[in-house]
Amino acid sequence: MHAAIAKSNPRRTALRVLPGFGLSLGFTLLYLTLLVLIPLSAVFLKTFTMSWEAFWATVTSPRVIASYQLSFGASLLGALLNVVFGFMVAWVLVRYRFPGKKIIDALVDLPFALPTAVAGIALTALYSPNGWLGRFLEPLGIKVAFTPLGVVVALTFIGLPFVVRTVQPVLEDVERELEEAAACLGATRLQTFLRVVLPTVLPALLTGFALAFARATGEYGSVIFIAGNMPMVSEITPLFIVTKLEQYDYAGATAIAVVMLLVSFVLLLTINLLQAWTRNRGLARKA
Amino acid sequence: MTAVATVPARAEPAPAIGGATLEPALVRVLLIGGALAFLTLFLFVPLVAVFAEALKKGWSVYLDALSEPDAWSAIRLTLLTAAIAVPLNLVFGVAAAWTIAKFEFRGKSLLLTLIDLPFSVSPVISGLIYVLLFGAQGWFGPWLREHDVQILFAVPGIVLATLFVTFPFVARELIPLMQSQGNEEEEAALVLGASGWKTFWHVTLPNIKWGLLYGVILCNARAMGEFGAVSVVSGHIRGETNTIPLQVEILYNEYNFAAAFAVASLLALLALVTLALKSLIEWRLHDGAPHLNGDE
Numbered sequence: 001m002h003a004a005i006a007k008s009n010p011r012r013t014a015l016r017v018l019p020g021f022g023l024s025l026g027f028t029l030l031y032l033t034l035l036v037l038i039p040l041s042a043v044f045l046k047t048f049t050m051s052w053e054a055f056w057a058t059v060t061s062p063r064v065i066a067s068y069q070l071s072f073g074a075s076l077l078g079a080l081l082n083v084v085f086g087f088m089v090a091w092v093l094v095r096y097r098f099p100g101k102k103i104i105d106a107l108v109d110l111p112f113a114l115p116t117a118v119a120g121i122a123l124t125a126l127y128s129p130n131g132w133l134g135r136f137l138e139p140l141g142i143k144v145a146f147t148p149l150g151v152v153v154a155l156t157f158i159g160l161p162f163v164v165r166t167v168q169p170v171l172e173d174v175e176r177e178l179e180e181a182a183a184c185l186g187a188t189r190l191q192t193f194l195r196v197v198l199p200t201v202l203p204a205l206l207t208g209f210a211l212a213f214a215r216a217t218g219e220y221g222s223v224i225f226i227a228g229n230m231p232m233v234s235e236i237t238p239l240f241i242v243t244k245l246e247q248y249d250y251a252g253a254t255a256i257a258v259v260m261l262l263v264s265f266v267l268l269l270t271i272n273l274l275q276a277w278t279r280n281r282g283l284a285r286k287a
Numbered sequence: 288m289t290a291v292a293t294v295p296a297r298a299e300p301a302p303a304i305g306g307a308t309l310e311p312a313l314v315r316v317l318l319i320g321g322a323l324a325f326l327t328l329f330l331f332v333p334l335v336a337v338f339a340e341a342l343k344k345g346w347s348v349y350l351d352a353l354s355e356p357d358a359w360s361a362i363r364l365t366l367l368t369a370a371i372a373v374p375l376n377l378v379f380g381v382a383a384a385w386t387i388a389k390f391e392f393r394g395k396s397l398l399l400t401l402i403d404l405p406f407s408v409s410p411v412i413s414g415l416i417y418v419l420l421f422g423a424q425g426w427f428g429p430w431l432r433e434h435d436v437q438i439l440f441a442v443p444g445i446v447l448a449t450l451f452v453t454f455p456f457v458a459r460e461l462i463p464l465m466q467s468q469g470n471e472e473e474e475a476a477l478v479l480g481a482s483g484w485k486t487f488w489h490v491t492l493p494n495i496k497w498g499l500l501y502g503v504i505l506c507n508a509r510a511m512g513e514f515g516a517v518s519v520v521s522g523h524i525r526g527e528t529n530t531i532p533l534q535v536e537i538l539y540n541e542y543n544f545a546a547a548f549a550v551a552s553l554l555a556l557l558a559l560v561t562l563a564l565k566s567l568i569e570w571r572l573h574d575g576a577p578h579l580n581g582d583e
Contacts, residue, residue, distance in 0.1 A: 017470070017474055017477070018389050018390070018470060018473050018474065018477070018483070018486075019477075019483035019486075020385060020483055020487075021386065021389075021390050021392075023382075024382040024383070024385040024386040025386045025390075025392070027378075027379070027382045028379065028382050028383045028386050028398070029398075031379045031382075032398075032401060032402065035447075035450055035451060035454060036401065036404060036405060036451065036454060037401070038420075039416035039417060039419075039420055039451070040404070040408070040416055042416055042419040042420050042425075042426065043412070043415070043416055043419065046419050085321070085322065085325040088318055088321050088322045088325070089322040089325065089326060091318060091322075092318055092319050092322040092323075093322075096315060096318070096319055098319055102566075104323075104326060106562050106563070106565070106566040107326070107330060107331070107334075107562065108326070108330070109562055109565065110330050110334065110558060110562065111330070112505070112508075113505075113508050113512075113557075113558035113559075113561045113562050113565075114334070114512070114554070114555060114558040115511070115512025115513070115514060115531075115532050115551075115554045115557075115558070116410075116512070116514050116515070116532075117512075117514040117532040117533075117535050117536055117551070117554075118337060118512075118532070118535065118551040118554045118555055118558075119333060121337075121535065121539050121547060121548065121551060122333040122334070122336045122337045122340075122548075122551070123333055125336055125340055125544070125548075126332060126333060126336050132332065132336065133328075133332070153329075156329060157329050157330075157333065160329060160330065176308050179308040180308055183308060189310055189311070189314075192308070214407055217409070218407075218408065218409025218410065218411070218412070219409075219410075220409065220410050220411050220514070220515035220518075221410065221514035221515050221518075221532070225539065238409050238410070238411040238412075238515065239411075241409075241411050241412070241415060242411055242518075242519060245415065245418065245519060248424075250418070250419065250422070250424055253415060254415070254419065257409075257411075257412045257415055260409055260412060261408065261412060264407045264408060264409070265407070267407065268400070268403070268404070268407045272400065
């Protein structure tokens with residue numbers, strides 16, 4: 001969505017004619033340092049007070065490993081669901097007309113706007129055994145609330161807008177002429193989709209997947225209500241950090257936080273690379 | 288406002304193209320059906336459920352839940368937090384956007400990544416970092432205790448955690464907008480003798496006002512709705528350090544579901560208002576400056 005951020009303006013020939021560079025840069029750096037960089041560095045410095053053995057024992061204890069498996073596994077499933085259905089939603093919103101389209105388009109951003117705690121209790125109420133949806137699933141033997149499946153449901157909700165909003169603008173830019181050309185050359189609609197449309201939107205699709213996955217791994221509010229939070233079964237990693245904090249085990253909480261932060265940084269780097277790829281594809285198409 | 292009503296938010300498919308690049312009717316119906324079923328299941332039903340659960344026991348229970356003193360103090364604290372956090376991040380956002388969009392300097396992409404950093408940090412960790420700084424065992428803990436300053440488990444901690452999680456909102460809306468607008472207008476104003484501040488107030492600000500409002504609305508929604516980060520630093524003291532989302536959690540964990548959903552319905556309403564304003568501004572922006580999303 002913010003593809004233009006890193007792009008430099010070719011017409012900007014007069015450097016630093018405008019005033020206020022020193023003031024605005026100084027303020028930006030000061031605010032960033034005080035509010036973000038110093039507090040985040042505290043996490044890393046705190047872990048240096050632990051011995052390597054203690055750190056390793058904390059971040060690889062069986063209960064923590066089980067929480068990684070759940071957090072990353074459920075995030076992966078949620079993000080994959082969002083790739084399939086998010087692409088479908090983006091496609092339908094860009095290509096077709098149907099009543100209520102504008103309102104539906106606006107409501108896609110609901111998971112961004114709705115506080116996570118509200119989403120959490122609403123999903124729990126729906127999927128609990130006597131809830132609107134849970135009561136139909138219960139006879140089928142499907143339990144959602146208070147199981148790992150509930151975690152997947154919450155993380156799918158949280159990640160829903162990412163794929164739609166990254167794919168939508170790219171899909172709007174796809175040149176219909178190319179699809180026409182493919183059709184004229186005898187390709188079936190499915191072939192055109194697989195060989196012409198899909199390669200064009202692939203970088204955006206992957207970016208959306210990575211964004212949804214990254215958001216889901218750190219998610220807390222919407223998950224803790226529906227998960228049931230049983231150790232080894234339905235306890236996500238962020239909850240484990242909170243549990244450690246409540247036991248005043250600051251070092252333990254910090255050690256797990258470092259692992260999560262490193263994962264976040266790797267994901268952030270991946271997303272930046274994917275976005276650059278999307279951007280270059282877009283420029284190449286226009287050239 | 289007629290323009291708002293007629294300009295579509297996004298480009299409609301050109302009606303002239305069809306046939307060869309249109310899927311069979313059955314496929315179209317299936318795709319629309321699939322997309323709508325997914326959205327209904329994951330978006331619309333949960334949203335409706337919030338209001339249905341809130342009103343399950345009738346309006347009087349609903350209104351009683353909202354007039355509880357604890358609910359009121361949660362509402363006051365949430366408003367206070369947003370009233371501090373949003374203006375601070377607004378000033379930061381404008382300063383950061385001015386630096387990044389108007390000037391060339393080394394390390395710019397690094398600065399951009401750092402500004403986005405809070406978005407990729409788990410909310411729980413966003414709270415944890417302030418516990419490590421200001422908690423009893425934290426860096427400044429002993430000094431704060433000596434001088435009797437309470438940051439953690441008090442309002443300042445809640446404000447700090449909120450500032451952290453809403454940090455990038457205004458900046459990341461303004462940066463692409465200001466980059467797409469270039470420097471010419473500001474340079475013209477300066478050549479004509481306007482001072483720097485005057486140029487900013489009379490040239491830059493009118494150009495970015497819708498983008499600014501857009502960022503502020505998103506920032507505000509997150510500031511009022513943040514749960515994880517605030518939960519870690521708040522201490523959950525009833526009537527004192529509970530924001531609206533934390534009040535929802537407490538009521539829910541006490542099995543007071545009607546009250547929990549009543550308070551939650553306020554946040555759901557806030558979300559709906561946020562989405563409505565956001566869509567209105569998007570239509571305005573597509574009218575005036577089509578480059579907000581950077582898809583030129």
